[in-house]
Amino acid sequence: MNGLHVQNGHLPNGNSHGLSMFDPRDYDELLQITDVVRNQVDLKETPSIGIICGSGLGDIGDCIKEPQVLSYKKIPGFPSTSVVGHKGNMIFGYLGGKYVVCMQGRFHPYEHGMDLALCATPVRVMHQLGIKTLIVSNAAGGVNPAFNYGDLMVIKDHIFMPGLCGFSPLVGINDPRFGPRFVSIHDAYDINLRRLALTVAQEENIRIQEGIYVMCGGPQYESPAEVMYFKTVGADALGMSTCHEVTVARQCGIRVFGFSLITNIANTDADNSVEVTHEEVLVAAKEAGFRACSFVTKIIERIE
Numbered sequence: 001m002n003g004l005h006v007q008n009g010h011l012p013n014g015n016s017h018g019l020s021m022f023d024p025r026d027y028d029e030l031l032q033i034t035d036v037v038r039n040q041v042d043l044k045e046t047p048s049i050g051i052i053c054g055s056g057l058g059d060i061g062d063c064i065k066e067p068q069v070l071s072y073k074k075i076p077g078f079p080s081t082s083v084v085g086h087k088g089n090m091i092f093g094y095l096g097g098k099y100v101v102c103m104q105g106r107f108h109p110y111e112h113g114m115d116l117a118l119c120a121t122p123v124r125v126m127h128q129l130g131i132k133t134l135i136v137s138n139a140a141g142g143v144n145p146a147f148n149y150g151d152l153m154v155i156k157d158h159i160f161m162p163g164l165c166g167f168s169p170l171v172g173i174n175d176p177r178f179g180p181r182f183v184s185i186h187d188a189y190d191i192n193l194r195r196l197a198l199t200v201a202q203e204e205n206i207r208i209q210e211g212i213y214v215m216c217g218g219p220q221y222e223s224p225a226e227v228m229y230f231k232t233v234g235a236d237a238l239g240m241s242t243c244h245e246v247t248v249a250r251q252c253g254i255r256v257f258g259f260s261l262i263t264n265i266a267n268t269d270a271d272n273s274v275e276v277t278h279e280e281v282l283v284a285a286k287e288a289g290f291r292a293c294s295f296v297t298k299i300i301e302r303i304e
């Protein structure tokens with residue numbers, strides 16, 4: 001065990017700089033964290049599905065039945081969540097008739113020194129808890145001209161900008177217990193889950209799109225010229241998260257479903273642009289809360 005200090009049987013949280021004292025690439029250290037989680041909740045069964053709530057989409061966690069809520073503050077190694085709209089709770093309980101674990105709040109690389117492995121820690125912990133399927137959500141700016149404010153977008157594929165620039169959660173030592181050194185990202189977003197989601201949306205009368213999500217580094221929103229660049233290379237929606245989590249999930253063989261809530265339409269012309277704010281992102285997410293909950297619940301009901 002490297003660099004991990006056990007105090008009174010508990011591992012410490014990250015320090016005041018948000019940097020963690022544990023090594024998120026160390027399988028055994030993560031096992032300890034997972035054990036601390038297990039010891040603080042009365043698990044009804046092994047959770048089969050993990051959920052990560054995007055900005056303002058914490059309502060999904062609030063829909064969970066018989067919830068057991070564990071604050072991230074009680075999970076050693078988990079850094080703080082500083083972004084408004086990310087409550088920082090790990091919730092166990094039932095959704096759509098399945099036992100799930102839900103991360104009501106995520107760690108964004110821009111909050112934590114671009115330490116992508118640290119930010120993907122919840123996925124590795126959920127893997128050790130036994131999940132087989134991960135549902136990731138995010139707020140994103142729409143680039144595709146057919147998209148409207150408030151649309152949901154099933155993620156078909158992604159462009160992981162930090163990953164392409166060497167900021168991958170898989171950089172560094174690789175413990176084969178997490179999965180292979182080299183991971184193929186050819187089918188990251190499970191096609192059967194995507195089809196199921198499109199069917200559910202149609203049945204529930206939810207406006208749905210399908211497209212390519214781009215993870216930028218953030219925290220600044222993209223300039224109109226940058227948006228045009230991404231549009232040219234095939235982007236449909238822009239955000240600042242998700243791809244690091246999906247990459248780690250795929251390494252450990254978890255199947256993934258991802259969706260974006262289009263909270264704003266990204267600017268494409270500096271002469272006709274509007275300010276983008278996190279406040280409007282949160283308003284859009286609040287308006288979509290009920291829809292997002294029923295979408296996720298109905299999908300989970302039908303997951304085999």
Ligand SMILES: O=P(O)(O)O[C@@H]1C[C@H](O)[C@@H](CO)O1
Pocket residue numbers: 053054055056083106108137138139140218239240241242277278281
């Ligand atoms: O956690 P997500 O990806 O939903 O958060 C988005 C991206 C930024 O963190 C923030 C910008 O408003 O919302």
